[in-house]
Amino acid sequence: MDIDAALVHIPRLRRYARALVGDAARADDLVQDTLERACQKWALWRPPTAATADQVQAALRGWLLTLMHNLFANQWRQAARQRTIDWNETREPGHDPTSGLGLRLDLERALALLAPQSREVLLLVGMEQYSYAETAEMLGIPVGTVMSRLARAREQLRRLMEGEAPAPVTLKAVK
Structure with a gap:
């Protein structure tokens, strides 16, 4: 090959x-x-x-x-x-009552607000249709971690699509 x-x-x-x-x-x-x-x-x-x-x-x-x-x-x-990312900077001004409507309905933006680890698992399982075991092998993590990340990602995505403000994200440098 x-x-x-x-x-x-x-x-x-x-x-x-x-x-x-x-x-x-x-x-x-x-x-x-x-x-x-x-x-x-x-x-x-x-x-x-x-x-x-x-x-x-x-x-x-x-x-x-x-x-x-x-x-x-x-x-x-x-x-x-x-x-560090301040998600409040990416939000639209609050003076227009319909300005947040586009954000709430935009799946792509909602996905962008997920933590990268959550987004990866959600995309591999949900979009690419890989099994939990295949996803775990690709990402080098246990299957249980895949399942918990997926559950949290789905819940956070649901909240974002319903219009809830994203939780502030604090990024840590990994050494």
């Missing part, structure tokens, strides 16, 4: 990246970074033994999504060290 096999996964990578970062340009950058990393690390990828072509493609897709997750997490941690 060669690196060209990864090219068929670009549409799915783009969709996941777009939902993850919420911006088309940044999503394309993340996909490009992921594919560059895949090219650099191609020798490390091992297809499953005695697998069908579909199983090999599924394993490759999972590997690429894992690379993307790791790149996104590294970029997010690096940005967190450089600044």
Whole structure:
């Protein structure tokens, strides 16, 4: 198998990246970074033994999504060290009674307000239709953590879609 096999996964990578970062340009950058990393690390990828072509493609897709997750997490941690986010700055002024209506109904904005760890799990399970076990393997976390993050993400997303203000987020630098 060669690196060209990864090219068929670009549409799915783009969709996941777009939902993850919420911006088309940044999503394309993340996909490009992921594919560059895949090219650099191609020798490390091992297809499953005695697998069908579909199983090999599924394993490759999972590997690429894992690379993307790791790149996104590294970029997010690096940005967190450089600044803290004040979600009140992103809210629209309160003088117009209908100004918040668009925000409450906009799923993309609501997803952007979720913590990155919650958003990743929600997107992998909800949008990409991966099982809890597959998601746990891709993100390198226990299945129970996937389930609890997913439950919290769904609840927070429900609240955001109903118009509740997002809870303030404090970012910590991970050393």
